[in-house]
Amino acid sequence: MGHGSDDGAARRTFAVGETVALGGFQVLSTTQEAFAHELFAALAAGQPRRVLFANTNFVVQCQPLRERLRRLPALRIVNDGIGMDLAAQWLQGRRFASNLNGTDLVPWLCAHSPQPLRFFLLGGQPGVAEAAAIALRERHGQAVVGTCDGYAGRARAGEALVERINASDANVLLVAFGNPLQEQWILEHADRLHVPLVLGVGALLDFLSGTARRAPDRVRRWRLEWLYRLWHEPRRLSRRYSWDLLVFFRICWRHRRG
Template sequence: MSLVSAEEAGVASQDEVLWLGGYPILRTRLAPFVATLLACLEPGGGRRRVFFANTNFVVECRGLREPLQDPSVTIVNDGIGLDLAAMMIHRQRFFENLNGTDLIPSLCRHSSRPLRFFLLGGKPGIGDAAAATLRDSLGQEVVGVCDGYGQMRAEAGRLVETINAARPDVLLVALGNPIQERWLLEHSDQLEAPLAFGVGALLDFLSGNARRAPGWVQRIHMEWAFRLMLEPRRLLKRYSVDLFTFFGVCIRARHITGA
């Protein structure tokens, strides 16, 4: 079993880190993690880039393992697959499931002031609808929206400049694995936003384009089955063939690195 302290892994918390699939995954709870993130918004708080490790992340981001160990990066667990892998390799579970769909609203609720968001990614119109939810339901400010299609291509060379000019506290990048991780890592040094998240389908959920599972389904860790039922064509391979790849990646990484 390979355990290092979060401090050694470059995260601003005293929680432990579990290595899974070659990635350092922070083992923490939602409330203290949100407090740690909000501290980044204070003067001198530094910058933090947050990624949510589900089984798809572990499989698709293998080529980014080294840059994902940068001290400015924090990876947290998302989904029952990570829990099963942690039990198999480390004989312990994560404290609770962490995902952007829960974390971002919690960040908004616990902030002492409205946060300034920039939304990057999603199909045309999705970001605008997600922005409306952030403003109307969560009381936040949205200082910029750029979809992941025509707008992003049109902005291309000046996108980072556009984001910085908007002065967001929080940048949400919804381009899917591994595109969002690669984009954030490549531009991390130039991006001035204190907090940046690779959020996958979050904008779809905020916009109402996708539905969350009922609370009781989330509590029994079956949200993946609910999503599979709604989007079988897109998700069947991820929750079948790719699961075997995921566990294979975790086992091979354990033998190679001791993690």
């Protein structure tokens, strides 16, 4: 009887490693552990990876970038948030293997990497990247080889900043501009960046620096972190979790045939 229950659960979930067409994007169904091991293997082999976390806001804001992202080498788009699961369940009758986000994945990479990683942090208000760097060094035991705040990062000549990042010998670049600015930046500089692992991480630097607070563990387990954030930032997030959510489901319906 237990096997039957397991088989039923498996049929309701996309397999680890399966690619799911959702909202016009190809989204990888995976778990945090499996995905981390893929990234570690790619780092060890010197293979590039560009990682984006697709939540409902990503799907809405990055629609104009779909074709360019499709052509980006070594791209991995993974699912982030309950909205992606709801859309997948609605349209394809299955949910993703797990939920991933940069805020959880990056500390997991730090804790399980075979050797310390070398981070370059790009984004946030002035002072945020520097404070996040202290957290990565002191709490997570990693090396931070460079930082640049989001204002300077977007205003500074792209070539000069890319040269600075490449010269830092970072093997992980965190780009924290939010959607769709971080995806645009990664696309614009993809050909010149030598950093093997680049992640678009949204608000991660704010969380690492203590500028923003994460929801309590219990709220995250219930997958209600979005509600916690909306409660604390209603003016900034109310549209994202109301009108934009309707737009998201309309986009997913329009692209339902993949």
